[in-house]
Amino acid sequence: METDFNETPREYCGVMAVAGHSEAAKLAYLGLYALQHRGQESAGIVSSDGGNFYSQKGAGCVSDVFNRDVLDSLPGSIAIGHVRYSTTGSSTAENSQPIHVKYKGGRLAIAHNGNLTNSAQLKSELESRGAIFLTNTDSELLLHLIAHSPSNDFEEALYSSLIRLKGSYSIVLMRDNILYAMRDPRGFRPLCFGKLNGATIFASESCALDIIGAQLLRELKPGEIIKIDGDKISHNLPFAPSEQSFCVFEYIYFCRPDSIVEGKSVYDIRHRLVEHPAEADVVIAVPDSSNPAAIGFSKQSAIPFNHGMIRSHYVGRTFIQPSQQIRDFGARVKYNAVRGLLAGKRVVVVDDSIVRGTTSRQIVTMLRNAGAREIHFRSSAPPWVNPCYYGIDTPSEKELIANSNSVDEIRQFIGADTLGYISIEGLHRVMPRMLTYCNACFDGKYPGGKPNSIRKDFLEL
Numbered sequence: 001m002e003t004d005f006n007e008t009p010r011e012y013c014g015v016m017a018v019a020g021h022s023e024a025a026k027l028a029y030l031g032l033y034a035l036q037h038r039g040q041e042s043a044g045i046v047s048s049d050g051g052n053f054y055s056q057k058g059a060g061c062v063s064d065v066f067n068r069d070v071l072d073s074l075p076g077s078i079a080i081g082h083v084r085y086s087t088t089g090s091s092t093a094e095n096s097q098p099i100h101v102k103y104k105g106g107r108l109a110i111a112h113n114g115n116l117t118n119s120a121q122l123k124s125e126l127e128s129r130g131a132i133f134l135t136n137t138d139s140e141l142l143l144h145l146i147a148h149s150p151s152n153d154f155e156e157a158l159y160s161s162l163i164r165l166k167g168s169y170s171i172v173l174m175r176d177n178i179l180y181a182m183r184d185p186r187g188f189r190p191l192c193f194g195k196l197n198g199a200t201i202f203a204s205e206s207c208a209l210d211i212i213g214a215q216l217l218r219e220l221k222p223g224e225i226i227k228i229d230g231d232k233i234s235h236n237l238p239f240a241p242s243e244q245s246f247c248v249f250e251y252i253y254f255c256r257p258d259s260i261v262e263g264k265s266v267y268d269i270r271h272r273l274v275e276h277p278a279e280a281d282v283v284i285a286v287p288d289s290s291n292p293a294a295i296g297f298s299k300q301s302a303i304p305f306n307h308g309m310i311r312s313h314y315v316g317r318t319f320i321q322p323s324q325q326i327r328d329f330g331a332r333v334k335y336n337a338v339r340g341l342l343a344g345k346r347v348v349v350v351d352d353s354i355v356r357g358t359t360s361r362q363i364v365t366m367l368r369n370a371g372a373r374e375i376h377f378r379s380s381a382p383p384w385v386n387p388c389y390y391g392i393d394t395p396s397e398k399e400l401i402a403n404s405n406s407v408d409e410i411r412q413f414i415g416a417d418t419l420g421y422i423s424i425e426g427l428h429r430v431m432p433r434m435l436t437y438c439n440a441c442f443d444g445k446y447p448g449g450k451p452n453s454i455r456k457d458f459l460e461l
């Protein structure tokens with residue numbers, strides 16, 4: 001039996017692209033390592049030497065899919081890459097990206113981070129026109145829309161297809177030996193670019209540029225399309241302007257803390273996601289993603305920070321329960337408490353979110369078993385009350401503990417002495433001012449209106 005013991009919401013994907021470098025696929029491979037936190041269930045790269053596309057993709061982490069021989073089989077000066085998270089049970093190999101096709105206008109390959117909220121409607125329409133889908137990812141829709149376009153001009157076909165997409169997308173797209181990178185008009189998901197000598201690099205996060213020594217230039221603007229054709233780089237903003245809806249959770253949890261997003265350090269922001277002081281002897285984090293917020297709490301409160309929980313880095317997202325009788329391993333498979341640091345102490349424990357509440361409860365139990373005298377649980381995200389439709393895997397409303405329980409009821413459920421969430425106002429005091437945000441999972445205000453439903457079978461990015 002498989003148990004998903006880590007209830008933290010998960011990002012669906014990371015994308016990477018390199019244009020103008022003789023070892024494009026190898027740079028993309030290195031960049032995907034830095035983006036591995038955005039998806040660990042499949043990885044892939046498609047490269048182009050101008051005449052042909054070369055592809056390698058499959059289930060697992062980057063290290064499972066690529067080795068030296070495989071990388072040597074991916075020639076060409078442009079390449080796109082992808083790491084993907086999928087829900088348990090889906091066909092990981094079939095849905096891995098980049099997706100590449102040959103059609104009347106040439107060869108196309110796409111890698112996508114995000115989720116299209118009108119995918120069901122577009123898919124039905126395209127199927128009625130004879131389209132046969134190779135995957136159940138909505139990323140494939142853009143390829144079909146381009147192929148079905150009446151225009152023979154590629155960019156006209158691309159723009160008229162993009163206008164039909166609703167929801168979130170940060171996309172890198174290769175057409176023969178031309179690379180396009182684009183972001184949806186609301187800019188939900190990050191996508192930045194930089195330079196490495198003469199080459200142009202695109203990545204979901206700047207940590208992927210750092211790993212190859214590229215210089216970060218900036219994020220793509222919402223709705224911006226950048227085209228790299230040989231030495232020529234051009235920019236276009238073909239959409240009517242709309243208010244940005246950058247996913248606030250990218251700063252709270254998804255991005256790596258060493259990334260710079262919109263000119264701001266993710267670590268620095270996370271470090272300030274602190275509210276609800278407590279009288280305590282020690283501050284600890286649920287490692288690793290909560291470390292910056294816990295260190296920030298410690299600094300603000302002058303209570304020492306210590307590593308009171310240790311995380312095993314060798315446990316995957318799910319693990320096989322060894323038997324029904326000893327099923328309730330829960331969080332202990334991934335975390336253990338350091339008894340010597342916690343026994344007899346009043347402990348503040350900081351986590352980045354509380355989703356169903358079951359993991360938080362297991363953590364509190366673990367800390368009590370390690371001798372903690374008081375446990376003050378702090379969340380660096382506000383109460384999570386609504387599901388996400390824009391590319392994050394979240395449970396249904398019914399499963400979200402804050403959807404139908406008060407803070408005190410949640411405190412009782414998890415067994416803490418006190419519980420404090422950062423407020424939405426507190427969150428926005430810390431967020432960079434030059435952006436506007438999507439907070440729909442906290443306040444229910446879905447940008448552009450609430451989508452009809454999440455189609456799990458068509459949400460596998």
Ligand code: SF4
Binds near residue numbers: 247392441
């Ligand atoms: S609903 Fe939440 S997780 Fe989804 S895009 Fe908006 S802020 Fe991000």
